[in-house]
Every structure is written in C-alpha cells, then in structure tokens.
Amino acid sequence: MPTDHTHAPGLTSWVASAQAQGNDFPIQNLPLGIFSNGGAPRGGVAIGDQVLDVAAALAAGRLRGAAAQAAAGPSLAPLMALGRDAATELRHALSALLTGAPAPELLHAQSAVAMHLPCEVRNFSDFMASYDHCHRLGSARDPAHPLPPAFHHLPVAYHSRASSVRPSGTDVRRPWGQYVKDGATVFAPTNAMDFELELGIWIAEENEQGLPTPISAAARRLFGFCLLNDWSVRDVQRYEMPPLGPFLGKSLHTSISPWVVTADALAPFATARPAREAGAPPCPPHLETSADALRISMHAALQTPSMTTPHRITEAPFERMYWTPAQMVAHHTSNGCNLLPGDLLGSGTVSGPADGAEACIAEILLRGPITLPNGETRRYLEDGDTVIFSGQAHAPGAASVGFGECRGTILPAHAA
Ligand code: MN
Numbered sequence: 001m002p003t004d005h006t007h008a009p010g011l012t013s014w015v016a017s018a019q020a021q022g023n024d025f026p027i028q029n030l031p032l033g034i035f036s037n038g039g040a041p042r043g044g045v046a047i048g049d050q051v052l053d054v055a056a057a058l059a060a061g062r063l064r065g066a067a068a069q070a071a072a073g074p075s076l077a078p079l080m081a082l083g084r085d086a087a088t089e090l091r092h093a094l095s096a097l098l099t100g101a102p103a104p105e106l107l108h109a110q111s112a113v114a115m116h117l118p119c120e121v122r123n124f125s126d127f128m129a130s131y132d133h134c135h136r137l138g139s140a141r142d143p144a145h146p147l148p149p150a151f152h153h154l155p156v157a158y159h160s161r162a163s164s165v166r167p168s169g170t171d172v173r174r175p176w177g178q179y180v181k182d183g184a185t186v187f188a189p190t191n192a193m194d195f196e197l198e199l200g201i202w203i204a205e206e207n208e209q210g211l212p213t214p215i216s217a218a219a220r221r222l223f224g225f226c227l228l229n230d231w232s233v234r235d236v237q238r239y240e241m242p243p244l245g246p247f248l249g250k251s252l253h254t255s256i257s258p259w260v261v262t263a264d265a266l267a268p269f270a271t272a273r274p275a276r277e278a279g280a281p282p283c284p285p286h287l288e289t290s291a292d293a294l295r296i297s298m299h300a301a302l303q304t305p306s307m308t309t310p311h312r313i314t315e316a317p318f319e320r321m322y323w324t325p326a327q328m329v330a331h332h333t334s335n336g337c338n339l340l341p342g343d344l345l346g347s348g349t350v351s352g353p354a355d356g357a358e359a360c361i362a363e364i365l366l367r368g369p370i371t372l373p374n375g376e377t378r379r380y381l382e383d384g385d386t387v388i389f390s391g392q393a394h395a396p397g398a399a400s401v402g403f404g405e406c407r408g409t410i411l412p413a414h415a416a
Contacts, residue, residue, distance in 0.1 A: 001219070001263070001264075001266070001267035001270050001292075002267060003267045003268050004092075005095075006027075006028065006030075006091055006092060006095040006264075007028050007267060007268050007398065007399070008028075009028070009397065009398055009399040011027050011028060011095070011099060011399075012027060012099070013026075013027040013047060013048070013098045013099055014098065014099070014100075014101075014102040015027075015047045015048045015050055015098060015107065016048065017047075017048025017049040017050065018047050018048035018098070019048070020048060020049075023048055023049075023402075024046075024390075024392070024401065024402025024403060024404050025046040025047055025048055025049075025259075025401075025402065025404070026048075026399050026400075026401065027047065027095065027098055027099060028265065028268075028398075028399040028401055029046070029261060029265050029401035029402070030045055030046075030047070030091055030094050030095065030098075030262070030265060031045065031046050031224070031259035031260055031261045031262065031265065031401075031403075031404075032044070032045060032071055032076055032079070032090075032118070032224070032259070032260045032262065033045075033046065033051075033076075033115055033116075033118055033258045033259045033260060034074060034075065034076065034115070034116040034117065034118055034119075034258070035051050035108070035113040035114065035115055035116065036113065036114050036116065037108050037112055037113045037114070040074060041074045041116045042054065042055050042072060042073060042074060043055065043071040043072045043073060043076065044108070044113070045094055045098075046110065046259050046404065047098055047107075049109065049110050049111070050107040050108065050109060050110060051107065051108045051109075051110055051113055052094070052097070052098065052106055052107060053106050053107070053108060054068060054071050054072040055072040055073075056105075056106050057097060057103075057106050058072055060103065060105075060106065062097050062103060062106065063093055063094075063097060064093075065089065065090075065093070066082065066086065067079060067082060067086040067087065067089045067090035067093070068090055068093060070082055070086065071090055074116075075118070075119040075120065075342075076118045076119045076202075076260060077119035077120065077341050077342045079223075080119065080202060080203065080204050080205075080223045080341035080342060081204075081205065081206070081341040082205075083204050083205045083220070084204055084205075084220050084222075084223070084263065084264075087204070087223065087224075087262050087263070087264060088264055091262060091264050091265070115167055115168070115169075115258035115259075116167060116258065117165065117166070117167055117256070117258070118202065118226075118258065118260050119341075119342045120342060121162040121163075121165045121342060121343075121344050122162060122340045122341075122342040122343050122344075123159070123162055123339075123340065123343045123344070124159075124160045124161060124162040124165060124254065124343070124344045124345075124346070125157050125158070125159055125160060125332060125343075125344075125345050125346070126157060126158060126160045126198075126230055126246075126250070126345070126346035126348065127155050127156065127157040127323070127328055127345065127346060127347055127348040128148075128155070128156045128157065128348040128349070129155045129156075129321050129322055129323040129328070129347055129348040130320065130321055130322065130348055130349055130350055130351045130352075130359070131147075131151075131277070131320070131322045132320065132351040132352055132353045132357065133348065133349040133350075133351035133358075133359060133360070133363065134146070134147050134148065134151060135147060136351065136358065136363050136366060137362060137363060137366075140366055151322075152276070152280050152281045152283075153281065153284055154284070154287070154331050155322075155323035155327055155328050155331050155348075157328070157331075157332070157348075158245045158246055158250075160230075160246070160250050160251060160254070160346070161250070161251035161254070162344070164251055164252060164253050164254060165254045165255075165256060165344065166253060166254070166255055166256075167255070167256060167257075167258045168227075168255055168256065168257050168258055168404075168405055168406045168407050168408070169407055169408075170253075170255065170408065171408065171409050171410075171411045172231055172252075172253045172255070172408045172409065172410055172411065173252070173253070173411045173413070173414065174189050174190060174193055174383060174410055174411060174412060174413040175189070175190055175233055175236070175248070175252045175413065176188060176189055176190070176413060176414070177190055177233055177235070177236035177248055177249070178236065178239060178240070179191075179192075179235035179236050179238070179239045180235075180239055181235075185239070189413035190233045190234075190235055190236055190380075190413075191235055191380065192233060192234035192235040192236075192380045193231070193233060193380050193381040193410060194231070194232045194233070194234050194360050194361045194362055194380055194381065195229050195230075195231060195232070195300065195360060195361065195381070195387045196229065196230040196231075196232050196346075196348075196349040196359065196360045197227075197229070197298055197299075197300045197314055197316060197349060197350055197351075197359035197360065197389055198227075198228040198229070198230050198346045198347045198348060198349060198350060198359075199225055199226075199227065199228060199296065199298070199318055199325075199346075199347040199350060199391070200225060200226040200227065200228035200256050200257075200344055200345070200346060200347070201222060201224075201225055201325045201328065201329075201344070201345040201346075201347065202222075202223040202224045202225070202226070202260055202342075202343075202344060203221055203222075203223060203329070203339045203340065203341060203342070203343040203344070203345070204220070204221050204222065204223035204263075204341060205220075205221060205341060206338060206339065206340050206341060207221075207333050207338055207339060208338065209336055209337070209338040210336040211336060212330070212333040212334050212335070212336055213329055213330060213333040213339070214286070214330065215286060215287055215288065215289050215326065215327065215330040216289075218289070218326040218327070218329040218330040218333075219263070219289075219292055219325075219326040221326075221329045221339065222263045222325050222326065222329065223260070223262065223263060223341070224260035224261055224262040224263055224265075225260070225261050225263070225266065225294075225325075225403070226256045226257045226258070226259065226260060226261065226403060226406070227256065227257040227298070227389045227390070227391055227403045227404075227405075227406035228254065228255070228256050228257075228344075228346050228347075228406065229254065229255040229256075229387060229389060229406055229408060230250065230254055230346050230349070231250075231252060231253050231254065231255065231408070232246075232249060232250060232360065232362075233248070233249040233250075233252065234249070234362055234380070236248055236249040237249030237250065253408075254346070255406050255407070255408045256344075256406060257389070257403050257404050257405060257406040258404070259403065259404045261393075261401060261403055265393075265401055266294055266296075266393055266401070268393075268395050268397075268398035268399075269294050269295040269296065269393040269394065269395045269398065269401075270291055270292055270293070270294060270295075271291060271293050271294070271295050271319055271395070272290070272291045272293060273289075273291070273292070273293045273324060274293070274319070274320055274322075286330065286334065287323075287327050287330055287331060289324070289326055289327060289330075292324045292325070292326045293318075293319045293321065293324055294318055294319060294324075294325075294393065295317075295318070295319045295393060295394055295395050296317075296318035296319070296391050296392065296393045296394075297315065297316075297317060297318075297391065297392050297393075297394060298314075298315070298316045298317075298318055298350050298359070298389070298390075298391040299312055299314060299315050299316075299389065299390045299391065300312070300313055300314035300359065300387060300388070300389055301313065301387070301388045301389075301390075302370065302372070302378070302381075302385060302386070302387060302388075303385070303386045303388065304372065304374075304376055304378070304382070304384065304385050304386075305384040305385075306374060306376065307372065307373075307374055307376075310386070310388050311372050311373055313356075313364065313370055314356065314357065314358060314359050314364075315352075315356060315357060316350045316351055316352045316357045316358075316359045317350075317352045317357070318347070318350050318391075320350075320352050320353070321347060321348075321350065325345070325347065328345055328347070329345075332345070349363075351363060355367060361378075361379070361380055361381070365379060381410050382410065383410050383411065383412045384409065384410065385409070385410050386407060386408065386409040386410075387407065387408055388405060388406070388407040389405065389406040389407070390402065390403065390404075390405055390406075391403040
C-alpha cells in the first residue's frame with residue numbers, strides 16, 4: 001500500500017480541531033460517511049469535530065468529478081462500486097480542499113448531525129481469524145484440540161445477517177431464544193448477552209460470479225474499515241450451533257461505527273503478518289501474501305447505569321490476526337462467489353494473547369467475572385449496560401488515525 005503527500009505527519013487543516021491531540025479524524029484520515037442534519041441523508045467527511053458536506057462542496061465548486069459525485073448522495077455504494085482508484089482520487093481532492101482556502105460554510109458540527117449506515121448492507125459474512133480468541137476458548141473446551149480443524153488452512157467464516165446491521169448508538173433489544181437451563185430446553189430472554197470486538201471490512205467493486213479474486217488482487221477489493229460489534233447470545237449460540245453453525249445467536253443485531261476509514265488512509269500502518277507458530281502447517285499458496293497486516297489498537301469499554309464514565313475492559317492488537325482482510329476476500333471468492341460493493345465482512349473477534357486482551361466476555365469469564373471500579377461485577381451484559389468500542393491505527397513516524405465510536409446499550413427483553 002503506497003503512501004503519498006496526504007499521509008505526511010506534518011500536514012495540517014484549516015479546521016482547527018483536526019490538529020487536536022488524540023483526535024480520531026486528523027487531515028491524514030478523511031473517513032467517509034452518510035449524515036443528515038434535518039434534511040436528506042448525504043455524504044460527508046469527518047475532519048476534527050466537524051463534517052465536510054460533500055454535496056455542498058460540489059455545489060460550491062470546491063470538489064468536482066465522478067468520485068465526488070459518487071460520494072455525495074444517500075449511500076456510499078456508488079463510490080464502492082467505482083473502486084479504489086476513485087477513492088484515491090477523492091482522497092486527494094479532499095486533502096487539497098481541507099488544506100487550501102478555508103470554507104467553514106461547508107462544515108457541520110459532528111455533535112449536530114445524525115449518522116446513518118454508509119450504504120445498504122448487501123451481504124454480511126463474519127470470520128473467526130484470531131488465534132488467541134480461538135485458542136483461549138478452544139482450550140477451555142478441549143485442551144488437546146483447541147483449534148478448529150481448518151484453522152491453519154483457511155479463515156473460518158459463516159454467513160450472517162445483513163438486515164440487522166445498525167449504526168453506532170442504536171439500542172440493542174435483549175432477545176428471547178432457546179437454550180438449556182437446569183437440564184431442560186427453555187424459550188426465554190437470554191442470560192448470556194455478549195459483545196465481540198471486531199473490525200468491519202467494506203468491499204470495493206464486484207467480481208463476476210464464477211471468477212475468484214486472486215490473493216494478488218484481493219487487497220484492491222478492500223474499500224475501507226469500521227469498528228463492528230457482533231452481538232452474540234452465548235446460551236442460544238451454544239445450543240443451536242451443531243452442526244450448521246451460528247444462527248439466531250448472532251442475527252439479532254450488529255453495530256458498526258458509521259465512518260468508513262478508507263484503505264488508503266491505513267496505508268502507513270501496514271506491517272508484516274505474525275509468523276505462524278512452531279509446527280503449524282504452511283499457509284496454502286492460493287492464500288499466501290506478504291505484508292498486509294494492519295497496526296490497529298482496538299478497545300472495548302463498559303458503562304453500567306450506575307457508572308459516570310466508561311471503564312476499559314479490552315485492549316487488543318489487530319496486527320496479531322492470523323488471517324488478514326485480503327486473505328478473507330481471496331478465500332471468500334475462491335469458489336467463484338461474487339462479493340459486491342456494499343458487502344460487509346466482520347474480521348472475527350480481535351483478541352490478543354495477554355490478560356486484558358480478551359475481546360468478548362466469554363473469553364474474559366475464563367479468568368472470572370468482570371470487576372468494575374465502582375465495585376459492581378458482571379458476568380454477561382445486563383439491561384442498561386453500554387458497550388463502547390474505539391480503535392486507533394498507529395505506526396512510528398505516522399500520524400495516528402482513529403475510527404470514532406461504536407456503541408450500543410442493552411434494552412430489556414420484550415414482554416412474554
Ligand atoms: Mn463474530
């Protein structure tokens with residue numbers, strides 16, 4: 001992934017808040033999203049604590065061309081369909097606009113706008129690609145065989161549900177479901193509401209059905225990234241999984257951060273994939289690739305109704321993932337399946353090896369219940385609890401870029 005003048009760490013914008021320390025949206029980021037402020041939803045760019053209105057910039061003559069047109073409407077799918085070159089062209093134009101003559105009339109405060117999904121989610125597939133997540137949970141189940149049989153040979157995945165993906169801030173209703181309680185199968189509100197801290201991957205362009213995207217071209221299918229909470233209902237999931245995999249334990253709701261951090265923005269954070277563990281079989285040739293792991297520090301925090309500030313419970317390194325986003329695309333299309341613009345992939349739970357790097361409660365509980373600073377404890381999530389994700393890409397000599405926030409609050413189950 002090449003870097004250029006838009007990534008220069010010294011670059012500054014006339015939007016003063018873009019230079020604020022610890023801000024997720026400096027001039028080097030330029031994430032795209034769909035916002036509204038009373039009127040119709042339309043394309044915007046996060047910069048500091050502001051949103052640049054793409055349609056207004058077109059009308060004012062400060063942006064022009066097919067890429068900007070494709071990003072100005074109620075969905076980013078037209079831009080995803082144009083592909084990575086169009087996204088790069090738009091990035092260059094946005095960088096020039098936001099470092100050029102000031103135009104504050106093109107901005108809206110992020111605090112004053114509503115954020116929507118970046119596009120209609122066409123399909124949603126969720127992976128399981130963290131060695132530490134699989135190994136930790138698998139060791140508790142069967143210490144002699146902690147990893148699934150295919151783990152070293154392909155990024156394991158299942159087809160999840162596109163219709164229930166919602167932007168950050170949408171409440172999550174505790175679901176009813178079937179599970180085993182005291183030896184009997186019951187249908188009742190879940191007692192095992194969990195989160196999974198994941199990276200979401202938005203797909204660029206479309207491969208013709210029957211024609212795979214080879215690993216050599218797979219990185220060009222990565223349009224951009226978001227934070228993704230794959231809400232998981234463990235009691236229901238455990239009961240329903242064999243032999244066809246997750247279903248109602250996963251399809252109730254998926255939360256995503258609304259800003260799409262483009263693959264271009266993450267170019268400075270590419271790094272080599274971690275080496276395979278001693279004795280592991282080699283990566284199959286059709287999935288073998290060089291440096292495309294991404295240095296992203298991912299965080300989950302929990303806030304209960306009686307806490308005034310959220311408490312961080314997870315800090316996990318995305319660069320540890322055993323399979324990379326490009327490998328997921330190559331695997332997903334390897335049978336000729338057509339991936340579409342507007343398709344969303346979940347990376348799978350991003351856990352690391354350390355205590356505190358468990359990226360879902362099911363893993364945390366292997367060490368015991370969560371103890372919060374106010375003395376409360378948690379096993380799974382209770383009604384009113386809020387889970388908040390954040391993430392920052394970082395590398396020596398580069399300006400860090402962030403993802404904003406992905407949050408959801410648990411509502412009580414509906415009445416019987
Ligand atoms: Mn998941």
